[in-house]
Amino acid sequence: xxxxxxxxxxxxGYVVQAWLFERHRALGGLGFRLTMIGVSALFWTLxxxxxxxxxxxLVARFSNRQES
Numbered sequence: 001x002x003x004x005x006x007x008x009x010x011x012x013g014y015v016v017q018a019w020l021f022e023r024h025r026a027l028g029g030l031g032f033r034l035t036m037i038g039v040s041a042l043f044w045t046l047x048x049x050x051x052x053x054x055x056x057x058l059v060a061r062f063s064n065r066q067e068s
Contacts (some may be wrong), residue, residue, distance in 0.1 A: 006035045009040060009044070010036055010037075011040070012039050012043035012044075013035060013036030013037065013038075013039040013040040014036070014041045015030045016035060017032065017035055017036065020035070
C-alpha cells in the first residue's frame with residue numbers, strides 16, 4: 001500500500017486474515033477481499049458508534065450538571 005491512511009483503514013482486516021492464516025483457515029480470492037472489507041467496515045463502524053455513545057453520555061452528564 002502506498003498510502004498510510006489506507007493501510008490504517010484496512011489494518012483490522014489484515015489482522016483477522018493473519019489470524020485465519022495461523023489457524024490454517026485462511027481465505028483466498030473473493031473470500032480474502034470480503035474478509036478484509038467486512039472486518040474493517042465492522043471494526044470502524046463499531047468504534048465510531050462507541051465514540052458517539054460515549055460523547056452523547058458525556059454531553060448529557062455535563063448538561064445535567066450545569067442545570068443543577
